[in-house]
Each structure stands twice: as structure tokens, then as C-alpha cells.
Amino acid sequence: MKNIKACLSCILVLLFITGCSVFTEDTVVGIDILDLDDAAAAKPSSLHETASPSITEEPDIMPLTSEKQIFEALYGEPYEPYIKYSSEDIQSRRHRVEYDADKPMVALTFDDGPGGESTRAILSTLTQYSVHATFFMLGKQAKQYPDIVDSVIEAGCEIGNHSYYHSDFLKMTQREIADELQMTSDLMLQEHGYFIKLVRTPYGRKNDEIKAAIKYPIIFWDIDTLDWDTRDAQKTIEAALGKAKDGDIILMHDLYMSTAEAVATIVPGLLDRGFQLLTVSELFEAKGVQPLSGTIYRKVTG
Numbered sequence: 001m002k003n004i005k006a007c008l009s010c011i012l013v014l015l016f017i018t019g020c021s022v023f024t025e026d027t028v029v030g031i032d033i034l035d036l037d038d039a040a041a042a043k044p045s046s047l048h049e050t051a052s053p054s055i056t057e058e059p060d061i062m063p064l065t066s067e068k069q070i071f072e073a074l075y076g077e078p079y080e081p082y083i084k085y086s087s088e089d090i091q092s093r094r095h096r097v098e099y100d101a102d103k104p105m106v107a108l109t110f111d112d113g114p115g116g117e118s119t120r121a122i123l124s125t126l127t128q129y130s131v132h133a134t135f136f137m138l139g140k141q142a143k144q145y146p147d148i149v150d151s152v153i154e155a156g157c158e159i160g161n162h163s164y165y166h167s168d169f170l171k172m173t174q175r176e177i178a179d180e181l182q183m184t185s186d187l188m189l190q191e192h193g194y195f196i197k198l199v200r201t202p203y204g205r206k207n208d209e210i211k212a213a214i215k216y217p218i219i220f221w222d223i224d225t226l227d228w229d230t231r232d233a234q235k236t237i238e239a240a241l242g243k244a245k246d247g248d249i250i251l252m253h254d255l256y257m258s259t260a261e262a263v264a265t266i267v268p269g270l271l272d273r274g275f276q277l278l279t280v281s282e283l284f285e286a287k288g289v290q291p292l293s294g295t296i297y298r299k300v301t302g
């Protein structure tokens, strides 16, 4: 009886080992992702300090820090700015931002769009006050509203990647996650000449596997207005204005007219309180923080 049990245990152990290796091969996208995962797991707190000295020696295992690095990791070819809008005027409007690094600043972010009229109304408010925001778009929505995507870019706002279908990354392999994100990034690059630099996972999903599958900085939020839940402009206004602090990332959704209505009050309200309204990438730049791929940011305080 003991022998049978021992034998069964052996078989179980063998099955487990075999199962593990199959799982690893099936779900890991590439060796650089494995290494990235290992590096993050081994030294979560010292990554920042060790990033610079060793990046030239072991580029594959360190988080990616620049637009160029992210591009080359994703597309396997040398980075060149892929820009459809070649006129100097639009280029400078897209990229130029004036801010005072010593004054408080926040980043308004809008998920799940573009959403038609609600996004247009939000964009109109942002343009009226000459401020910027970041739209974490779904590929399927961007496909539906290409004109709004162009308007967002031309307004100097930033577009982030919120997946293509708003899928649940907890139920997907690393390959599936990377592929779905790539669909949205490819759409932006091919249809709009826009290279995405930031990701926000649908439902704010996160775990070590998800982080390791994402070759972009991952942007979460510090203030959740719950606009999608309340659909109440006044509550959204109170949530955004009541708690805003320097470096905050504020979460809203550009699918609802109640949110658009709230934004018409939130923007002048934040300006009155002395805040500058920047895109997330501008916030990183203003705070002197270099965002790392596979790393989650909830606010940027420098």
C-alpha cells in the first residue's frame, strides 16, 4: 500500500513538473518578459537605483524607460517618430506645453472612449481652457470614432492604451494580453500616426503576470470619481475637486454626458485652485520622473 502511495506521489510530482513547463512555454511571451518578471520579483524596491548603472550591460532584463525603447521592444525595428501630421504647426501644438514645475499640477484621465458626443463635449471644455488630459482609449471605440481620435491628438491631449475590447486580463495569458494591447497601439500608429506610451488595464486589473506582460508604464489613479457608477455630475465634481492634490491622477470616463457636464465645472475649478492640468506624460516630465515599463503609477509626485 505504501509503495502504491509513493508511486502515485511520484506520478503526481512528474505530472506537476510537466504541467508547469507547458504552462510557462504557453503563457510567457518572450525571455525578456520572464527576466523582467524575475527582476521585479527579486528587487522590487531597488529597481530604481539599479536601473541606470546596469542598463547598458543587461538591457533585456531592465524595465524600458523611453518611448524609443518601448517602440523597439514592440515592433523590433528602429524607432522613428511615425507621425501622420507632418506640418510643423500641428507637431508643435501636439507636443508643446507650458507649465511651471513649482506649481501644483494634476492629470485628468478618461477611460473607455472615445464615446461620441460626451468625448466631444469634454474636448471642447479642455480646448476652451487650453488644458490637456489623457484619454485611455479602447481600440474598438477608436475604430468607431476616428475623427475624435484625431481631435484628441490635435488638442495636444495624450492617448493611452486601455486594451482593444476592455477584456479581463486576469483571465488571459501574457501572450493574449500583449496581443490585445498591440492591436490598439497598431491602430493608433497605422491610422493616426500616433505612438502610445502608456497603458491602463481594464478594471484596473493587476498582478505580477499582468505587469510582466506589459511593456509600458501602467497608469492607475489616485482619485476615483466613480462617475461611471453615480452618473451624477455634482458627485463627480465633488470627488474631483474635493480631494485634488499636487501630482494626482484623476479617473473619469468619457462615455457619459454627466461626466462631460462635470468636466465643464472641474476644469475651471481646478484652475481656480491653482492647479495646472497636464497629460500623464507631461506630469512625469514636470516632476522629473522617468516612468518604467511594467510599473504601476497612481500619482506622480517626483
Ligand code: NI
Residues within 6 Å of the ligand: 111, 112, 162, 166, 201, 202, 203
Ligand atoms: Ni475601463
